[in-house]
Every structure is written in C-alpha cells, then in structure tokens.
Amino acid sequence: MNSRPAPFRFFNGTRAVTPRADILAPIQVRWLGALMVAAMLPQAAHLPLGIAALGLALVALRVFLISQRRARYFAALTELPSWALAVFAVVIAFGIRQWYGYLLGREPSVAFLFVLCGIKFLEARARRDGTLLVCLATFLLITPFLSNQSMFAALAAAPALMILGGALDALERSTDSLERQRDWRATLVRTLTLMAQGLPIALLLFVMFPRLTGPLWGLPTDRSARTGLSDTMTPGMFTELTLSDDVAFRVDFEGPTPRPSQRYWRGPVLSRFDGRVWSAANPQLGSVQIPNSGKNITYTVTLEPSGQPWLFALDLPAALPRVDSESGAATPPSIFLGLTRDQQLIARAPILQPLRYTQVSNLRSAYPATSVFEARANLRLPAGNRRSVEFARDLRANVADDAAFINAVLQFYRNEPFVYTLAAPLLEREPVDQFLFESRRGFCEHYASSFVVLLRAAGIPARVVTGYQGGEINPNGGYMIVRQSDAHAWAEALVDGVWRRYDPTAAVAPSRVERGLASALPAGESVPLFARFDGGWLKDLGLAWDAVNHGWRRHVIDFNYDRQRALWHEWSLDLFSPWQVVGGLTFVAGVWGGAVLLWLAIRRRRQERALVLWEDVCRRLSRAGLPRHPYEGPLAFVERAAARWPQFGIALKAIGEAYATLRYGNLAAESRERAALIATLKHAIGALPSPLRLRHAA
Amino acid sequence: MLTSASQAAWPANWIARVRQRAFRTSPADRDPVILRHSRIYILPTRRGFMLVLTLGVMLIASLNYSLSLGLGVTFFVSGLVAAALLHTFRNLAGIKVRPLAAGDTFAGERLAFSVELMGGASARSEIKLQARGTHVLSDVRAGAALTLTLLAPTAKRGRIPLGRLTLSSDFPLGLWRGWAYVHFPLEGIAYPKPEASAPPLPQGPGGPDAFATGRGGDADLAGIREYQRGDPPQRVAWKAVARGAGWFTKAFDGTGGGGPVTLDYAALPRELSAEAKLSRLTAWVLAAERAARPFELRLPGAALALGQGREHRRLALSTLALFPADRT
Known part of the structure; x- marks a missing residue:
C-alpha cells in the first residue's frame, strides 16, 4: 500500500523500535559525520596508519550509506547484528594490543577510542546515539594535545569545534524544522555567534581555573628518543647534533645580552675516560660556589623536553633556578634536585615537558675547587695513547708551571695545521694519538678530548664540559634561540685550586666562538639552515615563525600552576x-x-526597529486612553486614533502607513527605502505630544 | 483558639503558596501572562548533562597531563554551553501567553484548546506547548501573534479544564531545557459519547414519527430561502456562498415534518446504566438536530423546553455533559 521505503536502519529487529522523531535524519547524520571526520583527523596524524585509516573508513562507510538506495543495495552491511560490531570491537582491541604490546596505556587507549568512534558512528541510528557521538568527538579533540601542543595542533581542533555547534544544533531540531531550514551556513553563523559570546567565559576559566601543582596520576613515560646531549661523549656525536636545527632552549635576558664569547651554556660535565668514550661521574651535590658579588646576569630559560635531567645555565650558575621570576613563589621542591660540585644543574627527573625557569649566572670562567678527591678523579687516564702522554710530559718538563704548560698546548693547536671540520675521519685505535699527530682534522669533541688527555698526562686535573656555545638573538621578540647545532664541548682544568675554562676549539677556529659554527667551518661543508651565517629570507621567515611559537609557548602552553599564581600575584588577587x-x-x-x-x-x-517603534506608539496611545484592540491592524488603529485626535491626524496616519509598509511591504533587508521609512516613522512619532497631553487634548 | 487555628494553618498555607508559586498548581493565572525570570526554570537536558560530564573528564585529563590546549578546548566548549543557557532563557523570556478558547467535543474525541503566543520584538524558536498529555511545537515570528491549538484527548464527559500549560524549549543547542508553567482557568466541555447505533427517535407528541432514521427530512429539495442564524450548516447552500452570491439555506419538503420530540431520561429502559442513557440521549439530540425536528429534553432535576437550532443543541448537549452522575 505504502511504497515509501523504510527508513535506513541497522540491526533490524534486534532493538526496540525507535519512534520516527528519534531516528537520525540524513542531515543530522551528515553533520555528525562532518564532526567525526573533523575530530578524528588531528588524532589520526599521531596514530599508526592502519588504525587511522580504519577509523576514518568506518565513518566514510556510514556517510556513504546515508542514501537509502545504497543502503538497500548493501543490505547485508546495513543489517549487521549488534553483536557482530561488538566482536569487531574486541578484535580491534586485540589488534591494538598486538601493535603496541600493551592495551592499558595512554597511546593504545587513544587508538582504541579512535576506532570506537568509527564503530559507534557506523551503528548510530537514534538521536541518543548522536549525543554519545558528540561526547566522544569532543573528548577526542584533546587527545592529540598529548603529543603536540603547537599552534597547528590548536588550529587543527578549530574546525571540529565549529562543527560541534552545528551538530548540536542539528540534533536539537525537530524533523519538521530540519526540513524547513536546510541552510548549513545559517546554522554555522548562529553557533559561531554562540561561541563568540561564550569566549569571555572561556578566557576567564582559562586564567582563573586553578591548575594542579603535580599530576594526579602517573605522567606518561615517553619512549621515543630525542636529539640532544647525553651523559657520554663518543666521537662523532657532536657532528651529528650539529646537523639538527631543533631548538634546545630559548632564553629571555633581563638586561643586556652577554657577548658571544661569554655564551657558554654549561651542560653535563664528563670526567671519566675509557680511551674512546667520555662519560659523566655520579653526580655529587654541592652548594653554590660563586659569591653573590660581581656582575650577575638574570635570564629565563624555556627548555624543550630533552628526556634528560640537566638544566642549562650560563657559566657559572650563581643561584639555584627558580620556576618563575614574577611570582617570587617558592620553587616546588619536586622539580629541581640542585647544583652538583662540578657546577651542573640537575633536575629530579628527566625533563619530559617544556620547562621554564629563571636563572642567575655570574659570567666567569673560573671557580674554586671544593675537594682534593675532585682533583684526583680528574687525573685518571686509561692505558694507551702513549705518544700523546709522552708528548705532554716532555712539554711539561720544558716549561715553568702549569699555566705555562696549558698555554704551550694551546699554542700547539694554534701553530700546527689543525683543521676544524665536521668531516673528521673515523679514528679507531688510539684516537687521541691519531688525531693529534696524524689526521689533525676534527670537531670540538676531538679538541676537547685531546686537550684534557694532554693535561691529565702532564698531571693537571682536567675534564670535559659539554653544553652549548652561542645562541642567536631572534630580532622578532628579542630573545635568544639555542639550537642543537650550537652543541659544543670544551675543557676545564684545575690550576692553583681554581677550575678554569679552556676552549681548545677557539685556539683552532676562533670564529666558532665569536660568530658561530658556519663561520668557522671550511666552505662547502653542509650546515643546517639556522646555523648558517647568512640564511637569507628563508632564515628570516623561520626566525619570525619561531618568535610566534615562543610567544605561544610562553603565554599559552606553559600557563601552569606557577605562571597562574604569578599572574594572580600581579593582579593582587592573592590578597x-x-x-x-x-x-x-x-x-x-x-x-x-x-x-x-x-x-x-x-x-x-536593531533588526526589528519598526516593530519596537510601533510598540512604543501603541504604548503611548494606550496611556493616552486609546488602547489598540488585539484584532486591529496598524492602519485601522491609526484611523481610529486620528478620529480621536484630528489635530495629529497627519502624523498618526504617517506612522501607520510607514509601519505597515516596513512590516508588511516587500522591502529588502538593508535597503535605503527601509532606512527612509524608519526615519519617517521616528519623525512622525516625534511630532506626537506626551501621552498625558494627548489625554487632555481630546 | 483563633491563634492556635491560624498557627496550625500557617505552615499548610505557606506550603500551598510556595507550591502555587513554584508549580502553578491551581488555575490562578489571569490573561495575559508574560513569562518572566521568576517563572522560567532551566535545567540541562540529558544531552547537556552528558556533555558537561564529558567536559569534566576532559578537564581532569587536561589538568593531570597539564595540557593547556586541552584546558583551552574544554573551557571553550564550556563557554558555548554557558552561552547556550542564556539563549535558552532569552528564547522563553518575555513571551506573552493568552488563553483564547476551549472547544467542545464528544467524549473519546479530541478537545481543542487554543492559546495565543506573542513573542514581542523577538523571534522565538521551537517553543513547545504542552498540556493534558499532548503538545504542539512551533516557532513564533517577531511581532506576530501565533494561535496554537492543543488537541487534548478526552475520556469522560463533563467539563475538561486545560490544566497546567507547560511552555518549554531546548533551543538553540538542545543542551538546556527551559520551561515555564502557566495555569489558566480555561475549560472545555466534553459531551457524552453518542451511542453508536442508537434506536430511532421516540415518537413525539405530534403523531407518528415519519423520519425515524433522521435522514428522511432531507428527502426532497423544495427550494432555497434566505439564511437565518441557527440554520444547520449542512443545509447552507455552500455552492452559492462560494460563488459569492450570498447566504442561502436549502429548504426541504421534509423540514420540520417530523414534529417535535420529547427526549426523556425517565422513559429509557431501566436496564441501561446512567452513562448509557446519557449516550443514547446524546445520539437522539444529534438525530433530532439532523432531522431538524424541535425537541425537548427531560432529565431528573433538569429540563430543557422545546426548541431547535444550534444554540438549543449546544444547551442540550451541555446539560447532558454536566448531568451529575449520582442523580439518577
């Protein structure tokens, strides 16, 4: 009898029949589909390809089956029983378990949630399924931020947020109203207005909602390797680092920026040597050595996650780092462990989140030693490299004291044909001997390593210090960027009870220290873009972008407990x-x-100006003793009023006609005629006396 | 004594007052009612509640992993939810509600109540009007007065009050439901359900009933005459009206031919129940009216003199509808 096809449905017969008004209309399914795609795409970028493709394919399949013709054609697919999808979900969970090796972790959970969104969307049929989908999609919006909180990640969430409003709007509408109004742009404009109105509340919450000092439950362990310094130094390590444009940290200086030759960012101190590899000794906590006198320099470091526990500071740290300069709030004890005896700042745990701290340094190249054990530990040399050891002993015998010996060694580097190059030959046996007397081509690690070996051979305690040397001021924003390509190794020697910094690389290539890596390397060696002396407009563009990113990080991403307290302090809210x-x-x-x-x-x-004015007229006439009857149109009413007050007949009729034309005439929304009529209306209203005088005028 | 009595009444009175103010339990509203903030309630819908719950989970996750952007998204959506609350309120606030009319019907059929909504200078969207287990949903255009008719099902004869009206809307996002109660003293009437196959009209005092089926009166068209108020609508010459020729009534030979009838409650078979008797009398009133025969109605304690026409029919049906069940 009725040839109308049954509405599209999954799981025919396995569920109670849903009333027609509760079945998702095709337009609602489209909105939901758009929301799912927009919410899943940013997360898909962080998932294994197979999982990402599977989730999105499920969504695409449901959108494809909106058409009833196709749904009937693929009837077998659309009438899958619900247990089949449940089994499917379990299979997916098993697959994810196999892929990651575990299921109850952050990443596999997100992956499972992702696929679950697709499965749920495939079986969505009633409006309450739509509710669940909206909630799932909203939650899925924040999961990509676990891996990436850049500005792009924020932008990637924007489309989904906009569509979220539209999807909610579509879900709310009755079926009739959906059929009446099919313009999605109007919906979007309406929800954007809502979002704009909600923005102040969002900002207020963002600034005022209390942050946690520490996590409620375990922070994720990040298993991926990162570029950066480590607690060992193997030949070739720095050469590799130099090829990376990654940012190690950024620095905002209070006051003048130190000269390039003073920019020694102290990192891991390596005092053990096995003939080939330098490694760090167990850290021993000490206290701040530098008397708080002389010229101190204060700056704020924003450290990128390094996966290592070191904090970097200019030589030499004059105080322990503070988490924020503005607040004066006490440093949470959980983050910093302290300063080691070899003047190295270490944290309690590897740095996995961007960390911002304020540091005071004293720009010195020497500091007093604390114990004799330190001297003894820094004299050890493994067997081997005999030629170097003999060379050092001979040289020491020819000079008067240790200081003269060190100068002679530096002179040796300067005078002999040493080449500062990234393309150092691989030295297998007796690397120090080979470097000093045969190849004579090397990078900072070769110079630092051989220098310390020579000093130790001559009985002078010495060690290798790694870190970064240099840093570039970003003209857009006036802060300094220190990149992995600025990684450097230098040496420290204990002479007359004072540890003093020596940079043998500077002896060979002075411009490395003064002007950066690119100026010191021979022409033709490949250097990353940002390490280049002259990078052209591409480098300028990159620097501008970095400035934006730095601001983003400082003001948005790192708005944590401390920054929040600092802001409150600034606004005196803590009073x-x-x-x-x-x-x-x-x-x-x-x-x-x-x-x-x-x-x-x-x-x-504003939109209903004419109506507002007309209602005002009606109110005034009513107060004057002539209320409008509910059935009376504007023209009839003014006619009656004009009969009562003939002296204002012209104004009253003008009001009635102008209003009737505005309201019922076929005028364009923002036309000149409309504006003119409104003006007429106002003018005519202005001609009427007050209700009280009207009452007595009768 | 007096004080103790008023003391005893005090909490009850007070509770009744609060109940009336909060739930509008008695029909005390006078026309028109303008919905103000004191009348409007707002609570999250199921969808709103679930979304807020999701936002709570997102908040905790973002705080734990110190995801500033996660918090940003959470608060952004929260702002949207908060703005939607205001829009939901705004959509209802200021609506003027007036009771227009209550109709009449036979028990078991639907009774029409009409209510007028005026949105003032704002357009109102998706306003749901709900009473007596039925609802209508509509938009109200700016400056327009919209008449909405609720067709309430009826079960029994008698006066049917409209009861408490609920105006609600979950516009714009379906996250919040705003509602307001309005209770007008508006009453419709449900006549007894006419007996389905009632016996023919009883013989009137004017002699044998020639038009017992009630259809005989329409036998032969004799001509047309000027329309007079009270003429049954089925005899109006609608074709002439449609042509614009004026109002005329078709006159039949049989009109009034049956003579007056007396519909007497007491004369009905004793084995019928009171309601069944009323049903039969109702059917007969309708039959007499169709046959255009004047009738008088006699009920225990109530009587309606001989008469004819719409008004007479209405009076007769109302008398039957309101006949007290215990008076037999």
Whole structure:
C-alpha cells in the first residue's frame, strides 16, 4: 500500500523500535559525520596508519550509506547484528594490543577510542546515539594535545569545534524544522555567534581555573628518543647534533645580552675516560660556589623536553633556578634536585615537558675547587695513547708551571695545521694519538678530548664540559634561540685550586666562538639552515615563525600552576580570600550574562526597529486612553486614533502607513527605502505630544 | 483558639503558596501572562548533562597531563554551553501567553484548546506547548501573534479544564531545557459519547414519527430561502456562498415534518446504566438536530423546553455533559 521505503536502519529487529522523531535524519547524520571526520583527523596524524585509516573508513562507510538506495543495495552491511560490531570491537582491541604490546596505556587507549568512534558512528541510528557521538568527538579533540601542543595542533581542533555547534544544533531540531531550514551556513553563523559570546567565559576559566601543582596520576613515560646531549661523549656525536636545527632552549635576558664569547651554556660535565668514550661521574651535590658579588646576569630559560635531567645555565650558575621570576613563589621542591660540585644543574627527573625557569649566572670562567678527591678523579687516564702522554710530559718538563704548560698546548693547536671540520675521519685505535699527530682534522669533541688527555698526562686535573656555545638573538621578540647545532664541548682544568675554562676549539677556529659554527667551518661543508651565517629570507621567515611559537609557548602552553599564581600575584588577587575571589568571579559571570542578554536585546531591537517603534506608539496611545484592540491592524488603529485626535491626524496616519509598509511591504533587508521609512516613522512619532497631553487634548 | 487555628494553618498555607508559586498548581493565572525570570526554570537536558560530564573528564585529563590546549578546548566548549543557557532563557523570556478558547467535543474525541503566543520584538524558536498529555511545537515570528491549538484527548464527559500549560524549549543547542508553567482557568466541555447505533427517535407528541432514521427530512429539495442564524450548516447552500452570491439555506419538503420530540431520561429502559442513557440521549439530540425536528429534553432535576437550532443543541448537549452522575 505504502511504497515509501523504510527508513535506513541497522540491526533490524534486534532493538526496540525507535519512534520516527528519534531516528537520525540524513542531515543530522551528515553533520555528525562532518564532526567525526573533523575530530578524528588531528588524532589520526599521531596514530599508526592502519588504525587511522580504519577509523576514518568506518565513518566514510556510514556517510556513504546515508542514501537509502545504497543502503538497500548493501543490505547485508546495513543489517549487521549488534553483536557482530561488538566482536569487531574486541578484535580491534586485540589488534591494538598486538601493535603496541600493551592495551592499558595512554597511546593504545587513544587508538582504541579512535576506532570506537568509527564503530559507534557506523551503528548510530537514534538521536541518543548522536549525543554519545558528540561526547566522544569532543573528548577526542584533546587527545592529540598529548603529543603536540603547537599552534597547528590548536588550529587543527578549530574546525571540529565549529562543527560541534552545528551538530548540536542539528540534533536539537525537530524533523519538521530540519526540513524547513536546510541552510548549513545559517546554522554555522548562529553557533559561531554562540561561541563568540561564550569566549569571555572561556578566557576567564582559562586564567582563573586553578591548575594542579603535580599530576594526579602517573605522567606518561615517553619512549621515543630525542636529539640532544647525553651523559657520554663518543666521537662523532657532536657532528651529528650539529646537523639538527631543533631548538634546545630559548632564553629571555633581563638586561643586556652577554657577548658571544661569554655564551657558554654549561651542560653535563664528563670526567671519566675509557680511551674512546667520555662519560659523566655520579653526580655529587654541592652548594653554590660563586659569591653573590660581581656582575650577575638574570635570564629565563624555556627548555624543550630533552628526556634528560640537566638544566642549562650560563657559566657559572650563581643561584639555584627558580620556576618563575614574577611570582617570587617558592620553587616546588619536586622539580629541581640542585647544583652538583662540578657546577651542573640537575633536575629530579628527566625533563619530559617544556620547562621554564629563571636563572642567575655570574659570567666567569673560573671557580674554586671544593675537594682534593675532585682533583684526583680528574687525573685518571686509561692505558694507551702513549705518544700523546709522552708528548705532554716532555712539554711539561720544558716549561715553568702549569699555566705555562696549558698555554704551550694551546699554542700547539694554534701553530700546527689543525683543521676544524665536521668531516673528521673515523679514528679507531688510539684516537687521541691519531688525531693529534696524524689526521689533525676534527670537531670540538676531538679538541676537547685531546686537550684534557694532554693535561691529565702532564698531571693537571682536567675534564670535559659539554653544553652549548652561542645562541642567536631572534630580532622578532628579542630573545635568544639555542639550537642543537650550537652543541659544543670544551675543557676545564684545575690550576692553583681554581677550575678554569679552556676552549681548545677557539685556539683552532676562533670564529666558532665569536660568530658561530658556519663561520668557522671550511666552505662547502653542509650546515643546517639556522646555523648558517647568512640564511637569507628563508632564515628570516623561520626566525619570525619561531618568535610566534615562543610567544605561544610562553603565554599559552606553559600557563601552569606557577605562571597562574604569578599572574594572580600581579593582579593582587592573592590578597583576597578564596571566598572573595569566588564571589568576585560569580559577579563577573553575572555581568557577562547581563552583557550577552543585552547584546541579544540590542541586536533584536536593531533588526526589528519598526516593530519596537510601533510598540512604543501603541504604548503611548494606550496611556493616552486609546488602547489598540488585539484584532486591529496598524492602519485601522491609526484611523481610529486620528478620529480621536484630528489635530495629529497627519502624523498618526504617517506612522501607520510607514509601519505597515516596513512590516508588511516587500522591502529588502538593508535597503535605503527601509532606512527612509524608519526615519519617517521616528519623525512622525516625534511630532506626537506626551501621552498625558494627548489625554487632555481630546 | 483563633491563634492556635491560624498557627496550625500557617505552615499548610505557606506550603500551598510556595507550591502555587513554584508549580502553578491551581488555575490562578489571569490573561495575559508574560513569562518572566521568576517563572522560567532551566535545567540541562540529558544531552547537556552528558556533555558537561564529558567536559569534566576532559578537564581532569587536561589538568593531570597539564595540557593547556586541552584546558583551552574544554573551557571553550564550556563557554558555548554557558552561552547556550542564556539563549535558552532569552528564547522563553518575555513571551506573552493568552488563553483564547476551549472547544467542545464528544467524549473519546479530541478537545481543542487554543492559546495565543506573542513573542514581542523577538523571534522565538521551537517553543513547545504542552498540556493534558499532548503538545504542539512551533516557532513564533517577531511581532506576530501565533494561535496554537492543543488537541487534548478526552475520556469522560463533563467539563475538561486545560490544566497546567507547560511552555518549554531546548533551543538553540538542545543542551538546556527551559520551561515555564502557566495555569489558566480555561475549560472545555466534553459531551457524552453518542451511542453508536442508537434506536430511532421516540415518537413525539405530534403523531407518528415519519423520519425515524433522521435522514428522511432531507428527502426532497423544495427550494432555497434566505439564511437565518441557527440554520444547520449542512443545509447552507455552500455552492452559492462560494460563488459569492450570498447566504442561502436549502429548504426541504421534509423540514420540520417530523414534529417535535420529547427526549426523556425517565422513559429509557431501566436496564441501561446512567452513562448509557446519557449516550443514547446524546445520539437522539444529534438525530433530532439532523432531522431538524424541535425537541425537548427531560432529565431528573433538569429540563430543557422545546426548541431547535444550534444554540438549543449546544444547551442540550451541555446539560447532558454536566448531568451529575449520582442523580439518577
């Protein structure tokens, strides 16, 4: 009898029949599909290809089956029983378990949630499924931030947020209303307005919602390797680092920037040597050595996650780092462990989140030693490299004291034909001997290593210090960027009870220290873009982009507990009791609500100007003793009023006609005629006396 | 004594007052009612509740992993939810509600109540009007007065009050449901359900009933005459009206031919129940009206003199509808 096809449905017969009004209309499925795609795409970028493709394919399949013709054609697919999808979900969970090796972790959970979104969307049929999908999609919006919080990640979430409003709107509408209004742009504009109105509340919450000092449950362990310094130095390590443009950290200086030759960022100190590899000794905590006198320099370091526990500071740290300069708040004890005896700042745990700290340094190249054990540990040499050892002993015998010996060694580097190059030959046996007397081509690690070996051979305690040397000021923003390509190794020697910094590389290639890597290397060696002396417009563009990113990181990503407290301190909010703050916030929220309602009212008044004016006229005439009958049209009413007050007949009729034309005439929304009529209306209303005088004029 | 009595009444009165103010339990609203903030309630819908729950989970996750962007997204959506709350309120606030009319019907059929909504200078979207287990959904255009008719099912004869009206809307995002109660003293009437196959009209005092089936009266068209108020609609010459020729009534030979009938409750078979008797009388009133025969109605304690026409029919049906069940 009725040839209308049955509405598209999955799981025919396995569920209670859903009333027609509760079945998702095709337009609602489209909105939901758009929301799912927009929410899943940013996460897909962080998932294994297979999982990403599977999730998105499920969504695409459901969108494909919106058409009833296709749904009937693929009836077997659309009438899958619900247990089949449950089994499918279990299979997927097993597959994810196999892929990651575990299931109850952050990454596999996100991957499973991702596929689950696709499965749920495939079987979505009623409006309440739509509700669940909206919630899933909203949650999926924050999961990509676990891996990446860049500006792009934020931008990637924007489309989904916009579509979220549209999908909610579509879900709310009755079937009739959906059929009446099919323009998705109007929907989008409406929800964008809502979002704009909600923005102040969002900002208020972002600034005021208390952050946690530490995580509630375990932070993720990050298993991926990162480029950066490590606690060992193998030949070729620095050469590799130099090829990376990655940012190690950024620095904002308070006051003048130190000269390039003073920019020694102290990192791991390596005092053990096995003939080939330098490694760090067990850290021994000491205290701050530098008297708080002389010229101190204060700066804020934003450290990229390194996966290592070191913090970098200019030689030499004059105080322990503070997490924030503005607040004066006490440093949470959980982050920093302290300063080791060899003046190295270490954290309690590997740095896995970007870390921002304020540091005070004293720009010195020497500091007093603390113990004799230190001297003894820094004299050990493994067997081998005999030629170097003999060379050092001979040289020491010819000079008066240790200082003269060191100068002679530096002179040796300067005078002999040493070449500073990335293309150092691989030295297998007796690497120091080979380097000093045969190849004479090397990078900073070769110079530092051989220098320390020569000093130790001559009985002078010495060790290798690794870190970064240099850094580039970004003209856009005035902060310094230190990249992995700035990685450097130098040496320290204990002479007359004072550890003093020596940089043998500077003896060979002075411009390395003064002007950076690119100026010191022979022409033709490949250097990453940002390490180049002259990178052209591409480098400028990159620097501008880095400035934007640095600002983003400082003001958005790193807005943590401490930054928040600092801001509150700045606004003197910490002078109030929590209850006063809550009361104040409630007040602000109330003001916001009032403002939004006022906005709506004003916009409405502008849109319906004629109506507002007309209602005003009706109110005035009613007060003057002539209420309008509910059935009376504008023309009839003014006719009656004009009969009552003939002296204002012209104005009254003008009002009626102008209003009737505005309201019922076929005028364009923002036309000149409309504006003219509104003006006429206002003018005519202005001609009427007050209701009281009208009453007596009769 | 007096004080103790008023003391005893005090909490009850007070509770009744609060109940009336909060739930509008008695029909005390006078026309028109403008929905103000004191009348409007807002709570999250199921969808809103689930979304807020999701936002809570997102908040905790973002705080734990110190995801500033996660917090940003969470708070952004929270702002959207908060703005939607205001829009939901705004959509209802200021609506003017007036009771227009309550119709009449036979028990078991639907009774029409019409209510007028005026949105003032704002357009209102997706306003749901709900009473007596039925609802209508509509938009109200700016400056327009919209008449909405609720077709309430009826079960029994008698006066049917509209009861408490609920105006609600979950516009714009379906996250919040705003609603307001309005309780007008608006009453419709449900006549007894006419007996389905009632026996023919009883013989009137004017002699044998020639038009017992009630159809005989339409036998032969004699001509047309000027329309008079009260003429049954099925005799109006609608074709002439449609042509614009004026209002005329078709006159039949049989019109009034049956003579007056007396519909007497007491004369009905004793084995019928009171309601069945009323049903039969209702069917007969309709039959007499169709046959254009004047009738009088006699009920225990109530009587309607001989008469004819719409008004007479209405009076007769109302008398039957309101006949107290215990008076037999």
